[in-house]
Amino acid sequence: MFHKILIANRGEIALRIIRTCKEMGIKTVAVYSTADSESLHVKLADESVCIGPPPSLSSYLNINAIISAAELTDAEAIHPGYGFLSENPIFAEICEKCGITFIGPTAESMRIMGDKISARQAVIKVGVPILPGTKEGVHDVNEAIRVAKEIGFPVIIKATAGGGGRGMKIVHSPAALPNAFATARAEAQSGFGNPEVYIERYCESPRHVEIQILADKHGNVVHLGERDCSIQRRHQKVIEEAPSTVTTPELRKAMGEAAVAAAKAVNYCSVGTMEFLVDKNNNFFFMEMNTRVQVEHPVTEMVTGVDVVKEQIRSAYGLKLRYTQDDIKIKGHSIECRINAEDSVKFTPCPGKITDHHTPGGLGVRVDSFVYTNYSVLPHYDSLIAKLIVHADTREEAIKRMARALDEYIVEGIKTTIPFHKRIMANKDFIEGNIDTGFIERLVLE
Incomplete structure (x- = not known):
């Protein structure tokens, strides 16, 4: 296994990767901008290297600085997380030329699936339905x-x-x-x-349902069931859950097989997500593929017990998948709320100093975050400060658990989207599963 991995990212995903690396016995290197010097991922990594000033172009998107940091620290591999350079085929190629393993798919797979036209052409060839x-x-x-x-x-x-x-x-x-x-x-x-x-x-009033896949370098591909990401605002996901209330065993099997076929069509060899639209008649259509680990991967981990990041690292190292499709079982229900540093009415960013911070706990509650009391949320980057994830035996219990956890969550000094999430957990249509991608627009107008 890798001896040392550099994480070319920041925030909660950098911390998430560090945690899995520690459990795997892998040393970690954090990179950070000057503005991020007090971030938790910098404190918890085994080593850290400053790669530039606050603007992303000068730091987290600075390929030369990141490669230099990897060479300086003798890191064998780079994990890009999500966003930034995670779906940049040029970065993947540069890593390869420098003898550094890019923890993700090949540059060729990224190019095909990163362009929506070529992605559509690729999946059509293996019979995946498209609009x-x-x-x-x-x-x-x-x-x-x-x-x-x-x-x-x-x-x-x-x-x-x-x-x-x-x-x-x-x-x-x-x-x-x-x-x-x-x-x-x-x-x-x-x-x-x-x-x-x-x-x-245009598919009117669809559900946004995606399939998580795992693939190794030996041609093995399995899927981990679906996530429902229909609760979104301006095409940005707000709440995700697994499994979807719209999915039947037959639909899950059909979508899963389509996702696996699409991955095999481009010789995919990492974790990834096939995104579909599901119409009112339960017809599904391929939309796009995300060739990286996704923000919402924890809900899949909670219902399958599979560490998605660990499997991504194992795949990059060249190991075979430890799972067959028959090994994957969906247990219970999981919901994730994205906690952003935003005004929950105007949805405008709200950077600033957190004066008090307390995360919820208890059975079936998970918080992926990087902030703490007296931490200053920066204006330079995405406003996501935490992901609150719950798991329970049923969706009804998961909603009640999430509502309880949101009540416990304390973030003082800045505004967050916690009040908005509380409103959704109490909404009759959400509770009954009557949702689609227009849900939030209707909720805001109420």
């Missing part, structure tokens, strides 16, 4: 109008690169398309350095 849409990028507004009319309105325009809702516009009529097309291309260029977009039929 009707263009097979290539659309570059001209007149072509966009023609294609949209053929597909049928409403349609959705999507950036071929990136995600998170940028470069994504829903269009209900031909008249609205020119402006939406221009805006989507501009957002795609600004966000991802690539203005290319494609068009597909």
Whole structure:
């Protein structure tokens, strides 16, 4: 096994990786910006190296500085976490050229699945269902109008690169398309350095359901069931749960087999997630693949007992999977609330000093966080400060456990989204499982 791993990330995911490495007997190296010198991942790693000033481009996206830190500390591998360089094929290639193992898929797999057009083409070949849409990028507004009319309105325009809702516009009529097309291309260029977009039929009121997969370098792939990520705001996930209330054993089997087939189609060899939309008739359609560990992986860990990060490290080292599909059993129900340093009404960032901090505990409660009393939440990075995860025998019990845990959670000095999560846990439609990707928009209007 690896002797030492450098974690090219920060915050809760860096700390999450450090914990698994310690349990595996692997030494860790934390990298940090000057603003992050007091962060918990820096304190708990075996070694730490400052890689630049606060802006991400000068630190956590600074490939030269990260590679230098790995060489300086004799780290054999780099774990990118999520975000930052985690889905950057150039970074993966540079690691390989420097004799450092990139803990993730190959650059080739990342390129195929990181581009939504090539990803769609890859999964079509193995029979994975997709929504009707263009097979290539659309570059001209007149072509966009023609294609949209053929597909049928409403349609959705999507950036071929990136995600998170940028470069994504829903269009209900031909008249609205020119402006939406221009805006989507501009957002795609600004966000991802690539203005290319494609068009597909818009699936109205869908569930966002994803399948976690594990794959090794020997061609073995298994899935760990599904997560429901329908509770989202502006295409950003807010609450995730496993399993999904919409999933039947038959649907789980079909989606799981599709996810495994898609992974094998691109010779995938790490952990990853296949994201699907599920319509009102329980038809599912491939949306995209995330070629990294995801924020919401803990709910899958809670219902399967599988340490996703550990399996990712083992796979990168070249070991075979320890599980067959028959070994994977779903037990109970898990819910994750993303706790952000944001105003829970306006959803605006709220950086500042935490003057008092107490995390909840008890049976079936897990908190993945990196903040503490007197820690200052920084304005330079994502506002996520913690993930509160619960597990119980049933969904009803999990909701009650989450509500109890939220009541115990104390964060003073800044505003957080804890009050908003409390509101959702008490919402009748959420409790009854009547949810889709428009849930929060409806809730805000109540």
